Amino acid sequence: MKEKRTARRQEYKDRQRQEIMDEALELFSARGYHQVSMQDIAQSAEFAVGTLYKFFKNKEELYRAIILDLSEKFGSALGQALGQGVDEYERLISYLKIGGEIFMANTQAVSLYFVETRGARFNLRAGLDEEVLSRYDQILERLSKVFAAGIKNGIFRSLDPDYLARSLDSLASTFLFAWLDDPQKYPYEKSLRMMDEIFFHNILVADYVKS
Amino acid sequence: MKEKRTARRQEYKDRQRQEIMDEALELFSARGYHQVSMQDIAQSAEFAVGTLYKFFKNKEELYRAIILDLSEKFGSALGQALGQGVDEYERLISYLKIGGEIFMANTQAVSLYFVETRGARFNLRAGLDEEVLSRYDQILERLSKVFAAGIKNGIFRSLDPDYLARSLDSLASTFLFAWLDDPQKYPYEKSLRMMDEIFFHNILVADYVKS
Amino acid sequence: MKEKRTARRQEYKDRQRQEIMDEALELFSARGYHQVSMQDIAQSAEFAVGTLYKFFKNKEELYRAIILDLSEKFGSALGQALGQGVDEYERLISYLKIGGEIFMANTQAVSLYFVETRGARFNLRAGLDEEVLSRYDQILERLSKVFAAGIKNGIFRSLDPDYLARSLDSLASTFLFAWLDDPQKYPYEKSLRMMDEIFFHNILVADYVKS
Amino acid sequence: MKEKRTARRQEYKDRQRQEIMDEALELFSARGYHQVSMQDIAQSAEFAVGTLYKFFKNKEELYRAIILDLSEKFGSALGQALGQGVDEYERLISYLKIGGEIFMANTQAVSLYFVETRGARFNLRAGLDEEVLSRYDQILERLSKVFAAGIKNGIFRSLDPDYLARSLDSLASTFLFAWLDDPQKYPYEKSLRMMDEIFFHNILVADYVKS
DNA sequence: TATGAATGAGAATTCATTCAT
DNA sequence: TATGAATGAATTCTCATTCAT
Incomplete structure (x- = not known):
């Protein structure tokens, strides 16, 4: 049961991660790496900047992902x-x-x-x-x-x-x-x-x- | 005679301009536009930053040139x-x-x-x-x-x-x-x-x- | 309750904004617009430069305000x-x-x-x-x-x-x-x-x- | 005779000095102290920048004069x-x-x-x-x-x-x-x-x- | 002596990243 | 755990001043 909860949580996190990546992809391909700020991505993905850093060590890492x-x-x-x-x-x-x-x-x-x-x-x-x-x-x-x-x-x-x-x-x-x-x-x-x-x-x- | 001097000066300026562009090209192609600062270029080309701006209105212009x-x-x-x-x-x-x-x-x-x-x-x-x-x-x-x-x-x-x-x-x-x-x-x-x-x-x- | 928090936060922001303006006023009137840098103001107001820009689009805007x-x-x-x-x-x-x-x-x-x-x-x-x-x-x-x-x-x-x-x-x-x-x-x-x-x-x- | 020459030269210099001041006055009153560069003044007065510094220790001094x-x-x-x-x-x-x-x-x-x-x-x-x-x-x-x-x-x-x-x-x-x-x-x-x-x-x- | 090219310190502004709540 | 306000290093660009010619 504990496992199930953990699994559900993991799934939820994966979805969030994907959302961030999708939004970031949109922005990066539209404007280019340097023309997109982490603030921009956070806003588009409707997360706080800090949250982005929970999923990706830094901007570079997000891009790489x-x-x-x-x-x-x-x-x-x-x-x-x-x-x-x-x-x-x-x-x-x-x-x-x-x-x-x-x-x-x-x-x-x-x-x-x-x-x-x-x-x-x-x-x-x-x-x-x-x-x-x-x-x-x-x-x-x-x-x-x-x-x-x-x-x-x-x-x-x-x-x-x-x-x-x-x-x-x-x-x-x-x-x-x-x-x-x-x-x-x-x-x-x-x-x-x-x-x-x-x-x-x-x-x-x-x-x-x-x- | 005046003309000759002007011509020589022009030639000198052209050479300088070329030097800057050569050095910048080297840096840009090695590290990319955003990873190279005007300071970097100035240093490599052995000019002061201000001098770069005598030849190129701004960084973009230098790149474009x-x-x-x-x-x-x-x-x-x-x-x-x-x-x-x-x-x-x-x-x-x-x-x-x-x-x-x-x-x-x-x-x-x-x-x-x-x-x-x-x-x-x-x-x-x-x-x-x-x-x-x-x-x-x-x-x-x-x-x-x-x-x-x-x-x-x-x-x-x-x-x-x-x-x-x-x-x-x-x-x-x-x-x-x-x-x-x-x-x-x-x-x-x-x-x-x-x-x-x-x-x-x-x-x-x-x-x-x-x- | 959420409202109260927002209100308090707004009040806090207003106070900060006022602090910046007070400090800037002091400096501007003592030394004049061009003799005061954003660094100076930030230092006096005990904020980081970046913070000033959260409240005022640029130096001119701060002055105007x-x-x-x-x-x-x-x-x-x-x-x-x-x-x-x-x-x-x-x-x-x-x-x-x-x-x-x-x-x-x-x-x-x-x-x-x-x-x-x-x-x-x-x-x-x-x-x-x-x-x-x-x-x-x-x-x-x-x-x-x-x-x-x-x-x-x-x-x-x-x-x-x-x-x-x-x-x-x-x-x-x-x-x-x-x-x-x-x-x-x-x-x-x-x-x-x-x-x-x-x-x-x-x-x-x-x-x-x-x- | 030597004196006369010196006097004439002095007169000539005074005239140059006045020309610079006239031109600078025009610019300063049109655009304000900080919006006028020494280059601007030199150009308007048809002198080299260096020459301005022969007559005035620095920009401030010119303004003061x-x-x-x-x-x-x-x-x-x-x-x-x-x-x-x-x-x-x-x-x-x-x-x-x-x-x-x-x-x-x-x-x-x-x-x-x-x-x-x-x-x-x-x-x-x-x-x-x-x-x-x-x-x-x-x-x-x-x-x-x-x-x-x-x-x-x-x-x-x-x-x-x-x-x-x-x-x-x-x-x-x-x-x-x-x-x-x-x-x-x-x-x-x-x-x-x-x-x-x-x-x-x-x-x-x-x-x-x-x- | 006059020149103006070259200098580089200094200023405004941005933005990745952190951390207290 | 998520937030987003705060940070300040780094970057671009300007311009007063100098100095070799």
Whole structure:
């Protein structure tokens, strides 16, 4: 019984923690890390500043938690996506589709995430992102393995899988940002078709038959 | 004679201005805009703080000047690169080669610049970068035109040139950042070869003969 | 009960606000606006600098609040004074007496206030004082009306009431400043007598009988 | 001959000094002491900043020099005015007329001067003005003596001459500032007439015959 | 002698963090 | 346990003053 109460309390705390992170994410992605004060976050989340510090050691930690959370969510979703499909090509297509959906459904979160995974690699708050970066590298790793498998299974041309992984990911995010800039001009369905033409058309072996 | 003196003084001032910008660039790209104080810059550049304000109205202006300077340098170098070569394929190769050289010779500068052209598009200091972004868009525009010309001249397959431009640029910078992370593993010559395999192999018409 | 707490807290805040203003008034009137830093005020009031900014948006606002406060206090006291007495002469005497008392009890405050109402009219921080000046003009207006009434009632000679108002006010403050300079030499009782001789002796109609 | 050259040089320097002071006066009275930088003055006067420091030890000194200069000019003009007229009444009228003329011809200068002689007595840059104040006191002293003489000569009622002096001066400046505020409403000729009515009508003995 | 570039102390203001209630 | 008032270090920017040319 005591346990149950503790569990309920824990759950309650988790919800509070999440609320803070959600509110902070909104503010950070709208205005940037330095343009958002702890007061701002406290106000938005309807907590006292002091309470924020009960959940997060400091501002940096809160930021890190958000980014980590995002990278986990995105990472696992993309990981799962890579498991779906009868062959490697379909898995990659699933990756592109689900990745696109996540991206387009979480544009604000995603912008923060991308600032960290791309830009941050060499700039802002270096060190904060070790973990985030490694998670991103894991995704690339998994992508890479799919390409390797595809090559082994004879449906992809024999090219360095790591390069293939980076290429595909790079194209996808480029087109998604283009969509972010101008959704009319760069609808993601078209981007998917273009990736087929530009990338897969060349990577798939000649006699591959799309299902 | 008076003129000569004024000219010499101007030159001296320009050199000072450049020194400040160089030092600031180093600091900004190492630690990020907000983590660098004007005191820091002054100290590094061996000037008094007040002197910085003789050259730049405020910190933002100094930052902007640096970014603008970079975008001009890179923009014009890449623009020129695109003019070199007997056909469109060669022009793009020239673009990739010269772009790579600039990137690798100015890694710190390039990181700042890329944070602006990529990351900044959806977040930090929006407005500051209008000019930088438009310059980046110009480059894409020019790339795009080269593809269009190549298609017209029958050496490229008929695909949307805008997508082709974004794809190529995306691949190039992805591989360059990979090089930045691990130069041993991702030497740029290999990246160039990979782009040939992954991208051009598919884009060039079958009977194109490389010179 | 919640209300009571809020009320008490509000009261506490008001007291703090007043403390800051009192301390700042002391410093401003002793050394002048620009010679007093926010640090100085914080130190004197035994608060942290940040706390000052909880109560006043910035230094200017703090200054303005002080001046406005003074002008309200003085204005209403003088206004009330003008309501006391059976006829217009007595009202003016009440004005002079109460005005003198306020002045002598708040010399430091008064000096700041006068710098604003006199000096400020043509120079410093124009615009800040709109409100203060209009309040001063209101007092002159009311004085003027008392003179007009006295003329109508036949106890004052028929002279321009506006000039009379300005004259009386001018004499009173001149003598009060003389007192400030040398209280021994210019006791205010003597000044009151002198104003009777120099001013009222001439303004009152011949057959007026002082009560 | 050497002397002549020295004299000429001295004259030249004096002229430069005066130019600086003129320009500074303009700026100070337009914007106030703290809102004018030495750079501003140097630019307006078309000298280098360093040159200003050849003539004045520091900013404060320059300001002091200007005020002193004004107080000398005004003081001597008023002093002279007090010497003109066949009797004491006429001398005072001359004082009022010439004082008014100076005031109205030098409004910008006069505002600075008045801030110093009136307000400054208890506020801004106390200590700076010792000399200015003593000069102002001298004028009051001389005015006072004129009243004393008038009393002795039987043309003024026997009242404390010091109070009379302060009263007259107070009325005059009050009306002049009223004119500054609204020249249409408070033309100085009317003010002179009012001073006759309000002040002299009462001070002059009954059988005094105006010439 | 005049210049004006360079200096750096000093001021206003912000905001992450603490801690008494 | 949650609060939010209070703190004060840190930051940006200005401007009086100096001094090498």
